[in-house]
Amino acid sequence: MQARLDAQRETVLAAAIELLAERGYAACSVAAVAERAGIATGSVYKSFPSKAELVAELFRAVVGREVAAVRSAAAFEGDLHAQVASVIGTFAGRALGAPRLAYALLAEPVDPEVEAERLVFRRAFRDVIAARIAEGVAAGRLPAQDPELTAALLWRVGEALVGPLADGRAPADLIPALISFALRALGGTPPPLSS
16 A cells, blocks of 8 residues: 555656646646646645645755756866866756756745745755865865855856746856856866866
């Protein structure tokens, strides 16, 4: 019985993720998710007691994958600046590769429960960069600075993506420009960027 409930929960969540990626939060009504999952609307409530809980879990699932991708981008052996460039490039590249989904995650108006999850998401991304900045400062490769503050400011990169994500038009040089900005903000002497 529990295995069947768990499988149904995963089916509901997968249907919600598809809708979010295609049409955003507004399309993720319980009825629409149920229809996409091929189950009755009441069955959704067996897995998620409310729409708010469904949407919050949906957000956590999708953002969890994005945070994992960014952590992976930061984990390779190499120069600190290259790691930061990799993180910014990965974040922006994934966002521009799935613009509707990224817009929903970053900027679409949402219920307070999802907005609270957004704060957790921003902190997780900030912490990935802050750890690298702290290492750079400790090793003398970066000027003295507050790693969390610098990282929080660098994550405002997401705000620069909102317009291009909303209108579906991103300048060809957007990701290199974001990386260049991030590296200048860090201080120190970054290696030249390759194209």
